Amino acid sequence: MSLILHAGANPVEYGALRELALPEPTATHVPIPHFRVVDLVAHALGYYGHQVTDQHFGITPDGARFFGVLCLKSPYTGYDDMVGLRNSHDKKFPVGISFGSRVFVCDNLAFAGDHVIKRKHTLNLKRDLPGLIGEIVEPLATHREAQKVKIDRYQATDVADERADHAIMEMFRQEIIGVQRIADVHEQWQRPAHDWGGKTGWRLFNAATFALTGKVAENPKATADLHTIIDAVCA
16 A cells, blocks of 8 residues: 555545535635546646556545545656645645655655645636646656656665764754654664665665655655755765
């Protein structure tokens, strides 16, 4: 399962999204059906040459908040490219689209970028949403290639224990991990739960995302900051 659900959300199939009742629109709030967000993003992905191979969805018990993951066919090995989705009917957050990667062996969810359509759910947004989503998806091929180059660099860069220790403490100083997670990241660095290869930037990145499982989806910025630290280690 590549979608980590918490805080009461439950997994659902796509068909169930179409059956959800949509709140009545008002003059200032026009809810967008969750399935409509999925359809628009899937259509844009297909239009720009990306193939969806798997999908997972979740909603809160009242159906007001939606989270989703679309997995994309990738020519690369060792990880999946993914697109994360979110939407709400209760004004909790705007429509959001995230791009990231998932390590095959342990389903680490690590968003490398978060693109939020920061406009209220109004009639204008309903009209403009297809175009806005297209603008986000259109450069995705470039993002995927850049991610591949980055991961190749991580995998090719050996990292000494002293340098890893410094990087882990930098994760703490930048509030990517809390004090209780320092030992968890260090443990995964020294004795990884999965085969991430030797002591490289790739292992260090996965040690951190493994320790953050369940937290990255809450704070996509944490992964962007994490990339900055690993980039410096592998410079």
